[in-house]
Amino acid sequence: MTDIAALAADLVAESESADGLVADLDADGWATPTPAPGWTIAHQVAHLAWTDRQALLAATDEEAFADTVKQAAANPTGFVDEAAEQWSRRAPAELLAQWRQGRTELAQALAAVPSGQKLPWFGPPMAPASMATARIMETWAHGQDIADTLGVRREPTARLRHVAHIGVRATGFAFQVNGLPKPTEPIRFELTGPGGESWTWNDEDAANRITTPALDFCYLVTQRRHVDDLHIEATGPVAEQFVKVAQAFAGLPGAGRKPGEFL
Known part of the structure; x- marks a missing residue:
């Protein structure tokens, strides 16, 4: 049986690792271009914060999440990038606070999903463990973009x-x-x-x-x-x-x- 509590804890830890890369950056640092074309560090964090928010909705408010799916269906190739662009315009302190709150609430929500229940997503429904694993993967990957931008070598972990x-x-x-x-x-x-x-x-x-x-x-x-x-x-x-x-x-x-x- 998958230990969803352990996965949620690893999601928190991976997010904190990425957070440590950006927490002390000034405004110019947040505006630094990353290896992803057109994306600054602010875009990277905005994407993580926005996606964590969507996963939280999927776990706690299926009706609200269904509205997001409809919006995505109307703009399948640009919806995610547009969301990252919009969220990246927020002040760094505000964006950082929203990311921290959202990922914390997401980890708690995933750990509380009843056994056997699947969550809606943009593709097929996902088990909470699969959702947590996917968020760890994406957080690690975008954290790597930030680390590469800043010239930081991260120590690999069991995550x-x-x-x-x-x-x-x-x-x-x-x-x-x-x-x-x-x-x-x-x-x-x-x-x-x-x-x-x-x-x-x-x-x-x-x-x-x-x-x-x-x-x-x-x-x-x-x-x-x-x-x-x-x-x-x-x-x-x-x-x-x-x-x-x-x-x-x-x-x-x-x-x-x-x-x-x-x-």
Whole structure:
């Protein structure tokens, strides 16, 4: 059984890690462009705060969330970016306070969802554990954008396992969103965690295999590093194709990072 309380605690911890990067920035710091085209640090935080808010609505007010889904359906390619733009215009102190309040309330709300209940979302309904894991993944990824902007190296934590888990679970989606058929052969994923622990997924006898440090795998599936800059061993044609299309996040494939951009 998934420990939703532990996941909620990890979401809080991951958010606090990203918060520590921006808490002391001045107005110019918040306006610094990040590797995401057109997005400043304020946009990155605004996106996290807005998405946490939508997840909170999904967990506590389905009617209000349904209105948001209708708005998204009317502008599927620009809705998220427009929300980030609008929220980024708020004063940094106000935006930071809203992010802190929203993510705290979200963690509490997810931990309180009755067992077996799923939450509405922009795609298929999600279990609270899946929602918490997705928020950890996105918070880590956008936190990485901020860290890269500021030239900060973050110490990897065991929370990377949540990011990696989504990257593995999204294998079929990653192929399909890139116009490729969903693979019929499994990939064995063998990752080494920050403390030297082994994290594995799928049959150990699978012909296709990915072997890599967990941090590099998370960089790959969130497209925060170019595959040429990572230590990833791919064995088998499906695994070799996977490293070209890996994507843990929803939506269309991103441009990713250029080789050597962040070494």
